[in-house]
């Protein structure tokens with residue numbers, strides 16, 4: 233007997249009346265302006281998208297006729313490919329653009345590039361840029377395009393944090409009360425900054441760990457004055473990983489950027505590995521069943537041992553897989569399409585039958 237195809241409304245995060253579960257949002261710039269219910273809604277939509285990705289024919293017409301540009305001024309493997317896949321599975325037209333080979337090389341400014349792309353009728357720009365704040369400039373100056381921040385400088389990487397939240401929620405069924413230890417170069421990590429907002433907002437206990445020179449003490453200064461309900465108020469800092477990892481539910485290792493050593497942030501690589509590498513001995517102090525995460529790309533043997541990176545507690549590949557579903561959910565919510573649930577139900581069903 234054929235199993236019941238979920239209605240597309242369920243898959244795509246629509247309420248029974250056909251409107252999106254998440255509230256209207258034009259841009260995804262960071263998680264600091266996401267409410268708990270908005271985060272929950274994105275995770276719920278991503279669950280439906282993940283079901284689409286599990287089908288033989290991974291294609292639904294939800295974004296047919298929409299145009300997405302990925303505009304990358306920095307290298308990427310995971311984020312860029314997953315956005316392209318996400319758009320294509322939803323039937324959008326996806327155009328990839330790198331700064332190299334574009335008119336940026338002739339001196340065109342980011343703003344003029346954005347205005348040019350907008351003039352071509354593009355619906356969503358997914359931007360990665362080495363300068364913190366670049367996506368905000370586009371969001372402020374372009375009035376007909378949704379902007380998704382795919383990583384800006386050391387500031388934010390909200391879609392990575394959402395896929396991390398999704399991965400943990402999928403494993404534990406909750407985020408509240410879990411102890412997350414983020415270890416490594418937290419200060420220069422946009423992934424860490426967005427995860428601090430996301431996990432703390434969802435009620436997790438967030439502990440930041442690493443050499444004191446690589447901890448974002450400026451971000452946390454004065455947090456005791458923020459009030460108990462502020463997400464950052466409860467964030468903890470510890471330079472001793474053996475102590476911080478005690479009872480952890482999730483250990484997230486961050487890439488150590490080699491230039492930090494030359495800049496005097498670290499005593500030596502050997503010392504760093506000895507004190508802050510996530511390895512078997514250390515993980516023994518975490519809770520049974522603790523998850524190990526890494527946003528990638530990894531320096532195996534530095535911030536994480538190979539046995540842990542490829543061991544049964546690591547969910548690093550699941551993070552990548554879930555990235556496609558989460559980005560599908562975000563593209564869908566930003567696209568502005570408001571089809572009725574029954575229409576989508578028919579078309580999704582047609583495709584799932586392979587017709």
Ligand code: CP
Nearest residue numbers: 308309310311527528
């Ligand atoms: N996590 C992440 O942003 O990876 P990429 O740089 O490969 O996109």
